[in-house]
Amino acid sequence: MIIVGHSAQLWCYSYGHIITEAQMSGVCYRIISIKAVEIRKFWGRADCPTESFWTAVNGAGECSSVVGMTIGWSKRERILYDCWNGPWTERGPCLEFRFYKQRLLNNLTASQQQAVDHKEGPLLVLAGPGSGKTRVITHRIAQLVQSGVHPYNILAITFTNKAAREMGERVEALLPDAKIWVSTFHRFCAQLLRKHARGVGLQPNYTILDTSDQRRLLKSVLTELGHDVKHFPPAKVAARISSSKNRLVGPEEFALNPGGGIGDTMLRVVTEAYPAYQRALQDSNAVDFDDLLLHVARLLEENPALRSQLDERFQYVLVDEYQDTNLPQYRIVRALSQDYPNLCATGDPDQSIYAWRGAEIGNILRFEQDYPDAKVVRLEHNFRSTKAILRQADLLIGHNFNRKAKELLTENDEGPPVELLTFTDGAAEAEGIALRIQDLVDQAGRAWSDFAIFYRVNALSRSIERALARFHIPYQVAAGVGFYDRAEVKDIVAYLRLIANPADRTAFERVVNVPARGIGKTSLTRLTAWTTGQGGGLLEAAARAEEVPKLTKRAVKALHGFYELISQLSQRTAQGVAELITQVVTQTGYDHSWLDDPTEQNMERAANVDELISAARQYDAAHGDDATLEGFLEESSLINDVDSLDEHAGSVTLMTLHAAKGLEYPVVFIVGVEQNLLPHERAINSDDPHELEEERRLLFVGMTRAEEQLMLTQTAVRDIRGQRLSTIPSPFLFEMDLAATVVETDSEYIAWDDDYAHDDSLDDFEPIIKQRPEEDAPRPQMMTAADLLNGTNTPTDIPRGFSIGMDVRHPQYGVGTVRNVDGFGRRKTVTVEFAAGECRNFDIAKSPLQPVGQR
């Protein structure tokens, strides 16, 4: 059911209402493709499509029998259509229609055109926010191909998967048949490294460790070296190692010149741990994120033949967000642009917000020195934001000393002034925002998906989430526990990793006793100790367990069994990844413990495993014969939480300021614009003034995401780490000219102290706002962040499971009554009062507590 390249004109739906002809102002949409996609989550019902819509779609001749409803409309010029005709709360197949605004090349501004037309030689595009940078890149690629460059010789690199996907789609829209390699730095390197793994002492089936695996490995390395993990937290050591890698400093160089004072024990430990960690990676045939770049940079440096071969292959390299490149990335790009220096770098020094991660803003500032004959094009015309928004953003960023002056121009309307809202505390702030959003939806016809809320630190999302939940406003969060961080998902993935790469030590340690097979800590320690002496992987050692001294008979048997299991599973890789996962689950009996006990938690787990299987199925389908286990693992280890944001969800989006880069929303809130938060105290305490400038840029990035309306908020007191502190306004606020409002706490809306929370009105979680007359209209149902992260696709009323006053049964303690519910997500706990009047707390996630019916 795939139609590609079909063209038809049709009217589009936004979430819940039709975009009028006038709003579309003559922009023509073209169906690029219709494909079946599986929808993980969506909010609620929207209007049914009109005749004209279906006439248009049916005109394609392929899907005349489709019934369904519009479930989302996205700014990315895509519309999703649910063609599931079962109950709408269930998962069903969906159609995805992709539309692209057909804009012709002659629609470009003069400077955009300049950049597009540039063919040979280095090119630097300094692109302010919202200046159509992606369009320039995609059109330039199209232009290159039209002028005879072979698509094979073009490489486009971005930083995020999202950006890569978007660029890929847009290039595809312009050049439906050309296969252009559009990739992120990490993915590009991962693939290159697959081919040339041996050049850096790896096997082609190497694994990519994510942050938590990396920590785990480092922790065992530290322990083996006899260092106290309390004193030297793996996270800190990892940070030091990472920053060294970002500066291309290997373990040997680090040891030679560690820097720091004589008494710096931390440095001593790192000096010791770094090489050991690197060896452990090598032994596991694994790399961490930084290694992907590092290895490739090394490879290119030490291997002139390979370098020139790749340089020739990638004659036209385009790098987006060049201001965020770190040293290895810079070296890689340079290495690929020597014989064919047709490097096109786009970026904006004012949007450099990753210096803390090793990004070198100097790379973009130095571009003209690196490539003396570079052509420089400035895109200063902003198509995104109102004049009011840009004026404030400009005022703010003007306070940075370290910067090339640049103007932000727009022909857009003046728009409403940028507001500064001051609240009494975080709870009032959250509710105030929820109220605003509700008002704008009710009164101004905004859609939920028009809103975004940004914050400096993830911790701030919680209060906002609560407020949104109370107001029954659908939202999604780009952060926190990602899908691939869930324990059950990690377990299954670890099995896969072990199958793909038997040397993978972290994976082995994770699953050798999951589900329990009687291979305890002691057996594992003995096995590891023996293996260290022997060389080789742990799995191999498991096969020869009988040779390991002191192992009990039972352990030997269990290890042999485990080895057998993995070998058997290894035979099954041919039928696709989804099938393999199914095999893993059944053969290991992984889900046995939950299947007969359908608690909420267990059903979530099962759903997550299903989710993983369907992800694998999608991968299999997308890659056809090229689908490999390694490929799937690579894909899953390189995606992040922001990538899973669903533009079609029809919900308010919450994310950190960092994650916001590259996105745009009609209405933006930036919360907590306060001293010590934004700028962050870490930047304030730092003696490097550049850090403060980076904070300013961060706010700048956030502000320039807004298209029409922008609101900054601050509070008088804020709870930080459980402590209530008075705040100091952010110095940045004085650098702008904002319309300030102090929002008086309206007692009617305040219900957030704990006393109130124990009131039984919360049990049913009724919205505590007064019903508005127009609120009779059906609202999308609630979905908690936890649901979203679970990938649960059924919106639910909260709280699910346990509520205050409910009678419950515990196998040990008998029947009792729930007195309190606490915590969030998987950390949710309930307090139950039993007959004797004694209260106990239970972890919902772990306890065998069962409801026995409502009062």
Next chain:
DNA sequence: TTAACTCGTCTTTTT
């Protein structure tokens, strides 16, 4: 072996 409890630590941003 599991689940409840207690304690101590860490709190920026993430490919």
Next chain:
DNA sequence: GACGAGTTAA
């Protein structure tokens, strides 16, 4: 306040 690690109780 959130979370991990370690301890205790059964």
